Amino acid sequence: xxxxxxxxxxxxxxxxxxxxxxxxxxxxxxxxxxxxxxxxxxxxxxxxxxxxxxxxxxxxxxxxxxxxxxxxxxxxxxxxxxxxxxxxxxxxxxxxxxxxxxxxxxxxxxxxxxxxxxxxxxxxxxxxxxxxxxxxxxxxxxxxxxxxxxxxxxxxxxxxxxxxxxxxxxxxxxxxxxxxxxxxxxxxxxxxxxxxxxxxxxxxxxxxxxxxxxxxxxxxxxxxxxxxxxxxxxxxxxxxxxxxxxxxxxxxxxxxxxxxxxxxxxxxxxxxxxxxxxxxxxxxxxxxxxxxxxxxxxxxxxxxxxxxxxxxxxxxxxxxxxxxxxxxxxxxxxxxxxxxxxxxxxxxxxxxxxxxxxxxxxxxxxxxxxxxxxxxxxxxxxxxxxxxxxxxxxxxxxxxxxxxxxxxxxxxxxxxxxxxxxxxxxxxxxxxxxxxxxxxxxxxx
Amino acid sequence: xxxxxxxxxxxxxxxxxxxxxxxxxxxxxxxxxxxxxxxxxxxxxxxxxxxxxxxxxxxxxxxxxxxxxxxxxxxxxxxxxxxxxxxxxxxxxxxxxxxxxxxxxxxxxxxxxxxxxxxxxxxxxxxxxxxxxxxxxxxxxxxxxxxxxxxxxxxxxxxxx
Amino acid sequence: xxxxxxxxxxxxxxxxxxxxxxxxxxxxxxxxxxxxxxxxxxxxxxxxxxxxxxxxxxxxxxxxxxxxxxxxxxxxxxxxxxxxxxxxxxxxxxxxxxxxxxxxxxxxxxxxxxxxxxxxxxxxxxxxxxxxxxxxxxxxxxxxxxxxxxxxxxxxxxxxxxxxxxxxxxxxxxxxxxxxxxxxxxxxxxxxxxx
Numbered sequence: 001x002x003x004x005x006x007x008x009x010x011x012x013x014x015x016x017x018x019x020x021x022x023x024x025x026x027x028x029x030x031x032x033x034x035x036x037x038x039x040x041x042x043x044x045x046x047x048x049x050x051x052x053x054x055x056x057x058x059x060x061x062x063x064x065x066x067x068x069x070x071x072x073x074x075x076x077x078x079x080x081x082x083x084x085x086x087x088x089x090x091x092x093x094x095x096x097x098x099x100x101x102x103x104x105x106x107x108x109x110x111x112x113x114x115x116x117x118x119x120x121x122x123x124x125x126x127x128x129x130x131x132x133x134x135x136x137x138x139x140x141x142x143x144x145x146x147x148x149x150x151x152x153x154x155x156x157x158x159x160x161x162x163x164x165x166x167x168x169x170x171x172x173x174x175x176x177x178x179x180x181x182x183x184x185x186x187x188x189x190x191x192x193x194x195x196x197x198x199x200x201x202x203x204x205x206x207x208x209x210x211x212x213x214x215x216x217x218x219x220x221x222x223x224x225x226x227x228x229x230x231x232x233x234x235x236x237x238x239x240x241x242x243x244x245x246x247x248x249x250x251x252x253x254x255x256x257x258x259x260x261x262x263x264x265x266x267x268x269x270x271x272x273x274x275x276x277x278x279x280x281x282x283x284x285x286x287x288x289x290x291x292x293x294x295x296x297x298x299x300x301x302x303x304x305x306x307x308x309x310x311x312x313x314x315x316x317x318x319x320x321x322x323x324x325x326x327x328x329x330x331x332x333x334x335x336x337x338x339x340x341x342x343x344x345x346x347x348x349x350x351x352x353x354x355x356x357x358x359x360x361x362x363x364x365x366x367x368x369x370x371x372x373x374x375x376x377x378x379x380x381x382x383x384x385x386x387x388x389x390x391x392x393x394x395x396x397x398x399x400x401x402x403x404x405x406x407x408x409x410x411x412x413x414x415x416x417x418x419x420x421x422x423x424x425x426x427x428x429x430x431x432x433x434x435x436x437x438x439x440x441x442x443x444x445x
Numbered sequence: 446x447x448x449x450x451x452x453x454x455x456x457x458x459x460x461x462x463x464x465x466x467x468x469x470x471x472x473x474x475x476x477x478x479x480x481x482x483x484x485x486x487x488x489x490x491x492x493x494x495x496x497x498x499x500x501x502x503x504x505x506x507x508x509x510x511x512x513x514x515x516x517x518x519x520x521x522x523x524x525x526x527x528x529x530x531x532x533x534x535x536x537x538x539x540x541x542x543x544x545x546x547x548x549x550x551x552x553x554x555x556x557x558x559x560x561x562x563x564x565x566x567x568x569x570x571x572x573x574x575x576x577x578x579x580x581x582x583x584x585x586x587x588x589x590x591x592x593x594x595x596x597x598x599x600x601x602x603x604x605x606x
Numbered sequence: 607x608x609x610x611x612x613x614x615x616x617x618x619x620x621x622x623x624x625x626x627x628x629x630x631x632x633x634x635x636x637x638x639x640x641x642x643x644x645x646x647x648x649x650x651x652x653x654x655x656x657x658x659x660x661x662x663x664x665x666x667x668x669x670x671x672x673x674x675x676x677x678x679x680x681x682x683x684x685x686x687x688x689x690x691x692x693x694x695x696x697x698x699x700x701x702x703x704x705x706x707x708x709x710x711x712x713x714x715x716x717x718x719x720x721x722x723x724x725x726x727x728x729x730x731x732x733x734x735x736x737x738x739x740x741x742x743x744x745x746x747x748x749x750x751x752x753x754x755x756x757x758x759x760x761x762x763x764x765x766x767x768x769x770x771x772x773x774x775x776x777x778x779x780x781x782x783x784x785x786x787x788x789x790x791x792x793x794x795x796x797x798x799x800x801x
Contacts, residue, residue, distance in 0.1 A: 013575040013693075035566035038545030066694065067647060067701055068676075074649055074694060094572035095694045096650055099728035101557075102581055102588055114723060121651035121747075137457050167654070170661075186661030193658075204651055204747055266518070269484050269546030280518065287521045375499065378457050379514050379525060381485065390486055392512065396495040403582075407486035407514070415549045441650050444572055444691070573728075574693050581727055588726045 018061055018078040018090050036090045036418045038268060047422075059087060064429065066095040072171065072433065073440030077417070081426055089421040089429075091414050096444040104404035108370025109135050112401065113207040116391070119406055120442040121204055122167055125160040125196075126384040127406070128209040129153055133290065134380040134391040135211040138373050139345065146337040149213035154291045155226070155329045156199070156209065157382075158322045162233070163192040164385035165315045165322075168437045169240060172312060175434040176253055181244060188236055195225050212346055213339025226330060230323055237319060245313065254309035258420035258432035261306060268419070269412045272387025273318070274436065277303035277310035284383035296328045308435035315437070318385075345371050370399035379407075386410050386437060408442040449475045452501040461525045463504045469528045470538045476515055477543050481524060484544035486514040489530075489554045493584035508532040509560055513540070513547075530560055539565040557582035632765075638682070638708065639764040645681030646674040647701060649688025652715040652747040656687040659750040669757055678704040683760065684737070685753075689717035690730045702737045710764065712756050713739040716746050 018036075021029060034044035065076035074095035080088040104115050116131040117124040136142040170185025193203045198219055200206035208215045244250045260270070262278040275282055283300040285293040301317045303310030339346055347366045348359040375397040381390035387409030396402040413436050420432045446453040451464040451472050464472040490510045492498060500506055507529035515524050530537050539562035540547040551562045552571040559580035562568060569575065579586050648656055660666045660674060675681040678701045690698055702711070713733050716722035719742045721731035730736060740763060743756035 013570075015575040016569050016571070031566055035548060038541070038548050040542060066697055073653065074697075094570075094574075095691060095697070096689065097572040097691050097693060097728045098650075098689055098724050099581060099588075099726040100724070102728075103724060103726050106588060118651060118723075121654060140457070183662045186658060187663065190658065190661070190663045203749060204654065266482055267545045269544065271485075282518055287518075288523075376456055377461075377490075377512075378459060379486065379512075379523070381523075388485060390514065392486065392488060392514070394490050396498070402492075402495055403490040405486075405488045407488075411549065411553075412546060415546065572693075577692075586727075 013092070016092050017063075018080055018088055020061055021059060021080075033088060036088060037422070038415070038419075058082060062426075066092075072438055075414070075433065075438060075440055075443070077429070077433070079421070079426060079429065084425050084427070086421045086424050086426055086429065089418045091417050093411075093414065093440070093443050096440045098441070098445060100445045101403075101405055105401060108399045109211055109373055109401065110366065110370045112404065113210050114205075116404075116406060117205045117207050118441065119408065119445055120384060120386065120389065120410070120439045122439050123160045123164045123385050124205050125156045125209055126382060126389060128207060129157055130380055130382045130384075130389050130391040130406075131393075131404075132209050132211045133382065134378050134393045135373065137378045137380055138376055138393060138395050139211070139371075140374070141212070141340060141342060141345070144340055144342070145213060146340060147334045148217075148336040149338050149340070150291050151329055151333050152214050152218060152338060153209055154293070154296075155326060155333070156196075156214075157291075158325045158329070159192055159195065159226075159229070161385045162319050162322045162326075163189050163196075165319045166192065168315050168385075172434045172437075173244070175430045176250070178244065178250070181240070184236065184240070184243075188233055191229055191232060195222075195229060198222070198225060210339075212342065213337070215339075217338045223330060226326060230327060230330075234320070234323060237316065240316060245316070251309065253428075253431060254307065254312055254435070256305070256307050256309075257424065257428045258308045258435055259306050260416055260420050264419050265306070265416065268416050270387070270416050272383070272385070272409050272413065273311045273314045274387065274413050274416060276301060276314055278306035279304050284381060284388060288381070290380075290382055295332075296325050298322075298325050308431050311435045311437075315385075372397060372399050373401075381407065384409055386439065386442070387413060406442075406445060408445060410436075410438040410440070410442045411445075414438045414443055452503060454501045456525075459523065459525060461527055463501055463527055463529075465504075466528055466530065466537055469526070470540070470543070473513065473515070473526060473540060473543055476524060476526070480517040480519045481515040481522075482518060483516040484513065484540065484547045484550075485516045485523070486512075487540070487547050487550035487554065488512050489558045489560055489582075491558060491582065491584045505529060509535060509558060511537055511554065511560065535559060536561045536563055538563050541565055556580065559583065635765040635767060639761040641670040642682040642710070642761070642764065643673050643675050643680060644671055644683045644685050645678045645701065645705060646676060647684050647686055647698070649686070649690065649694065650717065652687035652718070655747045655750055656685055656714065656753060659753050664750040664754065666754070666757070669754075669761065671757065678702070679706065681705055682708065683710045683712060685712045685714050686718045686733045686737070686739075687714040687747075689715075689722065689724060690733050690736065691728050692730060695730050695736050698733070699736050708764075710740045710760055711737050712741045712743060712753075712760060714743045714753060714756070715748055716744060719744070722746060 030041050030044055034041045037044060059080050059082045061078055061080050063078055066074040076092040078090050079086050100115055100119060104112055107115055112131055113128045116127045120127050166185050166189040170182045173181025197203050200208040260278060262280060265275050265278045279302055281300045281302045286300055298321045301314045303314055347363045352359040353363055373395045375395055377394040379390055379392045381388050389409055390407030392405040393401045394403040421429060448462060449472055451462050451468055454461045462472060492510060493508055496506055498506060509530040511528045511530055513526040528537060537560060539551055551565055554560050555562060555568055556570040556572050557580055660672060666672050684702060713719045717724060718733045721729050733739060741756045741760045743752050745752045
């Protein structure tokens with residue numbers, strides 16, 4: 001069996017990792033530190049932890065991952081330690097590279113949702129939403145989406161934000177040793193997933209939000225289910241506050257850990273809770289409103305220290321804001337169509353297929369060939385639980401995207417890790433990774 | 446239309462700048478000074494099989510196009526920069542000095558398209574293994590599928606007990 | 607197995623003396639199946655469902671499996687949860703090689719089982735090209751119920767399996783062999799079952 005492994009390539013890739021100090025010159029080291037920390041060499045030199053003589057190697061490089069229980073999937077980090085202190089750190093990614101952007105070029109716009117939904121598997125509906133919005137913009141129908149579809153999209157997107165942040169609560173607790181928190185987080189997330197299953201048929205990877213609207217109307221009794229969620233979750237969030245927020249051990253472990261400054265976060269392009277934890281009130285839902293976010297009331301939660309505790313608190317309170325938004329959506333959910341009545345993108349209703357040959361042909365053509373999208377290119381960005389998720393589609397006028405690129409928030413956010421870890425303790429490394437909340441499916445795509 | 450002497454076009458209501466490769470860094474620098482402090486996205490497109498796309502006058506279509514999305518937090522605006530990169534000389538200056546965050550994205554473009562970024566501090570592959578042949582997102586790179594086999598004489602597996 | 611079934615049904619009530627006799631194979635199989643510890647090998651979406659299976663609602667500890675071991679040395683079952691990329695395949699094999707015999711593999715989800723919808727250059731088209739698989743769980747991702755079914759199927763397999771003949775002398779499993787998938791070149795059919 002060993003020869004099989006060797007035919008599937010090595011898997012270590014030393015070129016992409018950190019090199020021991022003894023093997024490189026001071027100048028190369030400076031360049032490497034600069035590249036990893038994304039600083040000019042002059043700035044990197046000012047940090048002052050670059051030894052004059054690299055041969056005096058008192059440090060150790062350890063490898064964390066790709067199969068590490070707390071790296072949230074297959075993230076690999078190379079850490080250079082001096083004693084317990086992390087000097088250098090480099091994330092090495094690609095262990096979950098799925099070729100989704102290539103696959104996306106071979107799927108029609110109709111099928112594309114199945115592909116993008118598997119990128120950020122903790123907030124699949126946001127992925128579908130951004131892909132659908134980009135397609136609609138290319139088609140020029142972004143203003144014609146029925147009201148009910150828009151509000152449904154908002155409802156699902158917000159509930160997805162809740163389930164994603166609840167999962168963060170669970171994994172963050174687990175990574176820090178608060179195992180009961182893990183059980184609680186999953187319990188609440190299951191409630192939300194049960195609603196998703198009722199609406200979309202699946203717990204994850206729904207492919208429910210599609211170009212032109214959504215796949216189906218809300219099922220009967222959906223309002224009671226949502227009300228049940230809105231009733232049951234807030235008291236449990238208060239429980240979390242008791243269990244964690246005010247608890248001295250929790251605070252000690254998170255406060256001041258993994259600090260990133262405002263300037264660093266902006267320069268690195270970090271978005272979402274990471275950027276907000278540094279005090280920048282940037283939330284695309286408010287600042288570049290899409291759907292009907294300009295019509296609902298909510299607060300943008302902002303931190304001030306840029307540490308792991310701020311990121312935890314932001315996410316916890318964003319669940320509360322999402323609940324607030326969902327309440328308003330419940331009040332305003334209109335009746336009407338759940339998808340656009342446009343022959344070009346909408347298949348005929350099931351009942352029509354039985355009676356009309358044209359409808360059958362139309363249905364068949366849409367599902368086999370897809371619909372053609374005019375030439376052009378767009379970039380659409382929305383706020384996913386992890387930050388700005390953007391979709392860049394270049395179309396050549398055919399039924400498949402010519403190029404489909406997703407700007408994944410985790411991919412960018414994870415590049416902040418070297419900054420957050422520098423000078424910290426190796427024992428805090430797990431807390432820092434956890435507070436970034438990366439989804440590796442989205443990092444590697 | 447033009448901005449900083451660079452052709453400006455409109456794509457579905459979004460502003461797109463089309464600098465040449467020589468003007469690229471200068472234009473992005475001007476945008477950075479004009480509050481576009483965040484490089485939201487940097488990617489590329491391989492237009493091998495679609496050469497006749499619409500571009501503003503004076504811009505020659507080349508095989509590759511590097512696409513940079515910039516974001517102004519202060520003005521809540523976005524702008525896109527599209528640069529033509531010829532196949533024969535697939536290099537373009539790196540934005541590392543202006544936007545440090547573009548480092549990983551440029552590595553991804555290098556990995557997926559084989560476009561080299563000059564003055565990039567660490568131009569290695571990021572997603573694929575280092576010894577991988579070819580650049581997967583190029584249009585002349587096969588998707589690499591395994592044919593699904595449903596033949597009756599499919600060799601039987603040895604029973605594992 | 608009948609003895610164990612009797613005990614399961616009636617407890618020790620039907621047995622006059624506190625001694626039971628059984629085939630060693632049965633007893634070992636029974637013991638093994640009821641405390642098989644999984645190695646946490648979460649890769650993608652399926653890992654989330656695997657964790658959900660471990661959480662309160664589905665409660666995998668009912669099957670003696672709640673201890674997800676971080677170290678492959680302590681694990682009996684590897685649940686390959688998610689798509690395996692070309693870059694990850696050697697790592698997966700290394701983790702598998704570090705596990706102690708007897709060991710079993712569940713391929714969770716279509717991506718791990720067959721590549722799923724990602725029939726492309728980056729994904730290994732079926733984890734059985736890298737490690738021998740005992741049970742395949744379908745679904746994208748499989749629901750926790752599906753995973754529990756796969757686990758129960760595997761438990762049955764462990765119980766019924768012959769103790770000493772499980773692996774061939776090579777230590778290899780499904781006896782599959784595949785050559786490298788050339789992504790850039792023309793598609794090459796995979797030849798299974800030959801070495």
